[in-house]
Amino acid sequence: MKYEVGTDSNKLVSAYAMFFKERQTYVKKSFPHATFGDISRIVAAQWDALEKHEKIVSHLLVMTNIRG
Numbered sequence: 001m002k003y004e005v006g007t008d009s010n011k012l013v014s015a016y017a018m019f020f021k022e023r024q025t026y027v028k029k030s031f032p033h034a035t036f037g038d039i040s041r042i043v044a045a046q047w048d049a050l051e052k053h054e055k056i057v058s059h060l061l062v063m064t065n066i067r068g
Contacts, residue, residue, distance in 0.1 A: 015058040019047055 023043045031038065047055075 013062060015055065015062045016047055018062050019043070019058050 020040075020043050023046055024039055027034065027039050027042050031042070034042070050058075
């Protein structure tokens, strides 16, 4: 699911997109010479490794960000 976030009504963000944005910073620090493709694969693997309840928490955080 995608949700509107921020003031720009055309800006739709999914729970994965928010997770990616957050994790990307840490991965860049851990692997400073990694390409964007490398970072994307690492973050995708981290997302895939999450349990269903952890992904639900990410979803709820997106909803909190929208409403709050």
